[in-house]
Amino acid sequence: MSPASPAPSSPVPVGARRPRLATGLLLLTLLVLVAFVLDVALGPVRIPVLTVARHLLGFGDAADTTTAFIVHQIRLPKALTALAVGSGLAVSGLQMQTLFRNPLAGPSALGLTAGAGLGVALVMLTSGSMASASAIRQLGFSGSWLLVLAATAGAALVMALVLALAARVRDNVVLLIVGLMVASVTGAIVSLWQYFSAPEQIQEYLLWTFGALGGVTGPHLAVLATVVGLGLGLALASAKPLNALLLGENYARSLGLRVRRSRTLIILSTSLLAGSITAFCGPIGFVGIAVPHLTRALLGTADHRLLLPGACLLGAALVLACDCLAQLPGSQLTLPINVVTSLLGAPVVLWVVLRRPVRSAA
Amino acid sequence: MPQILPSPGRAGGLAFPFPTRRSSWLLSLLLASHLVGWGQARVALPSAPARTTRPTPAPPAAVGRTTVQYARGFRLDYVGNYKVISVQNPFEPQAKVVRYLLVPRGAARPAGYPDAQVIETPLRSLVGLSSMHVALADFLGASDLVVGVGSFKYVSAARVRQRIAAGQVYEVGQGKELNNELLVAHHPDLVMTTGWPGEGVDHFQTLRAAGVPVLINSEWVETTPLARAEWVKVLAALLNKESVVNQKFDAVAREYQRLAALGRGAAKKPSVVVGIPFKDVWYVPDTDSYMAQFLRDAGATYHWDRTKAASGSLALSFEAVAPVALGADYWLQTGTLATKAALLAQDTRYAAFAPVKHNRIFNNNLRTNAQGSNDYWESGAMHPDVILADLLYILHPELLPTWTLRYYQPVR
Numbered sequence: 001m002s003p004a005s006p007a008p009s010s011p012v013p014v015g016a017r018r019p020r021l022a023t024g025l026l027l028l029t030l031l032v033l034v035a036f037v038l039d040v041a042l043g044p045v046r047i048p049v050l051t052v053a054r055h056l057l058g059f060g061d062a063a064d065t066t067t068a069f070i071v072h073q074i075r076l077p078k079a080l081t082a083l084a085v086g087s088g089l090a091v092s093g094l095q096m097q098t099l100f101r102n103p104l105a106g107p108s109a110l111g112l113t114a115g116a117g118l119g120v121a122l123v124m125l126t127s128g129s130m131a132s133a134s135a136i137r138q139l140g141f142s143g144s145w146l147l148v149l150a151a152t153a154g155a156a157l158v159m160a161l162v163l164a165l166a167a168r169v170r171d172n173v174v175l176l177i178v179g180l181m182v183a184s185v186t187g188a189i190v191s192l193w194q195y196f197s198a199p200e201q202i203q204e205y206l207l208w209t210f211g212a213l214g215g216v217t218g219p220h221l222a223v224l225a226t227v228v229g230l231g232l233g234l235a236l237a238s239a240k241p242l243n244a245l246l247l248g249e250n251y252a253r254s255l256g257l258r259v260r261r262s263r264t265l266i267i268l269s270t271s272l273l274a275g276s277i278t279a280f281c282g283p284i285g286f287v288g289i290a291v292p293h294l295t296r297a298l299l300g301t302a303d304h305r306l307l308l309p310g311a312c313l314l315g316a317a318l319v320l321a322c323d324c325l326a327q328l329p330g331s332q333l334t335l336p337i338n339v340v341t342s343l344l345g346a347p348v349v350l351w352v353v354l355r356r357p358v359r360s361a362a
Numbered sequence: 363m364p365q366i367l368p369s370p371g372r373a374g375g376l377a378f379p380f381p382t383r384r385s386s387w388l389l390s391l392l393l394a395s396h397l398v399g400w401g402q403a404r405v406a407l408p409s410a411p412a413r414t415t416r417p418t419p420a421p422p423a424a425v426g427r428t429t430v431q432y433a434r435g436f437r438l439d440y441v442g443n444y445k446v447i448s449v450q451n452p453f454e455p456q457a458k459v460v461r462y463l464l465v466p467r468g469a470a471r472p473a474g475y476p477d478a479q480v481i482e483t484p485l486r487s488l489v490g491l492s493s494m495h496v497a498l499a500d501f502l503g504a505s506d507l508v509v510g511v512g513s514f515k516y517v518s519a520a521r522v523r524q525r526i527a528a529g530q531v532y533e534v535g536q537g538k539e540l541n542n543e544l545l546v547a548h549h550p551d552l553v554m555t556t557g558w559p560g561e562g563v564d565h566f567q568t569l570r571a572a573g574v575p576v577l578i579n580s581e582w583v584e585t586t587p588l589a590r591a592e593w594v595k596v597l598a599a600l601l602n603k604e605s606v607v608n609q610k611f612d613a614v615a616r617e618y619q620r621l622a623a624l625g626r627g628a629a630k631k632p633s634v635v636v637g638i639p640f641k642d643v644w645y646v647p648d649t650d651s652y653m654a655q656f657l658r659d660a661g662a663t664y665h666w667d668r669t670k671a672a673s674g675s676l677a678l679s680f681e682a683v684a685p686v687a688l689g690a691d692y693w694l695q696t697g698t699l700a701t702k703a704a705l706l707a708q709d710t711r712y713a714a715f716a717p718v719k720h721n722r723i724f725n726n727n728l729r730t731n732a733q734g735s736n737d738y739w740e741s742g743a744m745h746p747d748v749i750l751a752d753l754l755y756i757l758h759p760e761l762l763p764t765w766t767l768r769y770y771q772p773v774r
Contacts, residue, residue: 212641334679
């Protein structure tokens with residue numbers, strides 16, 4: 001596929017495309033910056049923007065340890081987490097939609113989120129009653145690392161299953177069904193555990209399913225950033241295969257694409273992104289499905305070399321903005337991020353989709 | 363951790379962050395998802411006959427009487443040779459009042475209360491679904507009447523544990539897992555359960571149809587520790603042990619008031635944060651929680667002392683609590699995180715909190731037994747005076763220099 005080949009049904013003249021795309025990406029970058037600054041500036045504790053900026057740049061009043069703590073230990077890690085979550089989920093969603101040629105696919109399509117949920121449920125709901133959970137504890141993992149480890153293991157298990165099947169199954173639709181069935185089975189197991197658990201354990205698990213951007217700090221944040229970075233790198237490397245896959249697997253094969261190898265690469269990238277994000281922040285819905293559509297609508301292209309960075313930026317901006325709103329300006333309460341992304345994101349997508357015809361995902 | 367169907371409500375930040383409405387929602391979900399047509403339960407009820415408050419003279423069956431001083435969730439009336447217990451949610455006065463008629467065994471059912479459940483007194487056997495109910499029986503010296511519990515795991519009382527070991531107690535489960543067949547087969551004189559008053563009548567249709575009375579103990583709607591403990595008078599009335607409860611509860615109340623006077627008069631009021639956050643959410647007790655009352659009576663400065671929440675506990679963001687925690691003198695009730703290492707493993711940021719720096723963290727898990735069940739939620743409910751003494755000793759050691767902690771211990 002030649003680098004500049006326009007999408008077949010592009011309504012925009014070829015000559016107008018380049019500048020528009022460049023402007024689009026530039027605007028998105030600006031949007032991310034603004035959302036990032038806003039996210040750090042806003043919070044339940046009112047701190048003047050200039051004070052926040054001074055603390056961020058290292059000129060803060062050293063005596064004001066409370067403000068320093070809030071800016072450096074709470075808001076900055078949270079905003080960085082939002083950045084990683086937004087970009088990672090959006091990109092993995094885009095990859096899934098193209099791979100499965102299905103506009104409804106998302107990071108959860110492979111059953112990864114469900115796998116991570118199973119790992120977390122194992123720790124939270126069966127602690128004490130199941131040998132495996134206490135065995136993990138004996139290895140020295142405790143607290144939040146234990147949860148992260150369990151979620152990663154759950155996601156990795158499902159990924160291994162999907163990869164093994166991907167090697168045998170030629171049809172992507174079958175793979176999609178496999179993912180859905182895996183999600184269904186893990187969901188049933190979690191329900192069963194919930195049924196036999198004490199209310200306070202269920203409460204803990206419910207809180208996890210609401211999703212949270214806070215609490216990912218220090219070494220956790222470093223691990224999350226590294227894994228998401230790796231996943232994004234793999235995704236960018238798969239931009240050309242993704243473009244070829246848009247035309248269908250047979251056509252891609254005739255173009256000389258090693259479909260199976262590309263597919264493995266794409267699944268690996270998505271697994272890293274969705275698995276690590278779910279492990280640290282819980283299942284955050286909506287972003288993965290919606291942002292790819294928004295990006296296509298905004299940039300008006302089907303070229304993944306532009307769509308991938310575009311989705312990355314838009315996803316980050318969206319999650320940052322949602323996090324600002326989750327703080328309920330002027331209130332001491334925070335809404336669960338999962339609720340905000342869906343509550344505010346869905347109308348936005350509807351607006352974009354209804355305002356202009358969107359190219360089909362596949 | 364809280365015990366079987368932990369008194370869900372106004373414990374606030376006491377247990378694992380456990381907000382009232384949500385947990386009661388969860389509770390109803392667990393208890394009630396099998397319930398049939400509970401809407402019918404809310405039909406208009408005739409209001410209580412006026413004579414309930416005017417007992418006829420010289421009731422032959424009453425072995426002494428007791429009066430309710432602190433609790434607002436139930437009232438106890440002596441009428442003729444029987445007693446009427448009315449359970450109500452003080453926060454929803456318009457909600458249905460559930461009435462129980464306590465009738466001497468063999469006596470005829472009194473007229474005038476078509477919807478009330480009849481319970482024959484004195485009870486000869488009792489099934490308590492929550493460990494708190496075991497504590498009520500234990501307090502009255504009636505542990506041997508406990509023939510069934512919700513879960514063996516959550517029982518701490520030594521006498522009942524002995525009886526469990528001897529195979530004299532059966533386990534009936536809770537919520538949807540409630541073993542109705544076992545209960546019907548054993549036919550205890552009463553099953554005591556936790557729930558919303560006015561909502562739980564039809565959860566137990568099977569049992570009621572089989573003639574097993576079910577009493578809803580909603581002690582957790584109370585806003586003060588003494589009011590909560592006073593629910594023991596319900597069981598006392600059921601056992602005709604009014605004279606025992608008058609003596610024992612009054613002793614607890616007197617001691618509590620004595621200690622509260624000490625705490626409220628303390629010159630310095632150290633600041634306190636309560637509970638642990640989960641990611642972004644930190645549930646803290648609101649002004650109406652009995653924990654806030656404990657803190658007021660123990661002479662503490664509590665940042666949310668005057669903040670009212672619809673649900674009994676406030677769901678705050680981590681950032682809203684962190685500034686308070688950073689400068690607090692003490693950190694109480696860290697839940698399942700029983701060591702400093704476990705605290706820091708959950709979130710390294712806690713290291714910046716002053717109570718962590720100065721080793722002033724106390725958890726209420728001293729009396730946790732081998733099964734992992736914490737007696738704070740069991741006998742603690744009946745001994746608010748001891749809990750208050752613990753808190754006074756922690757916050758003002760000079761006021762009770764010889765005290766030894768009984769429910770709390772330092773987190774190291």
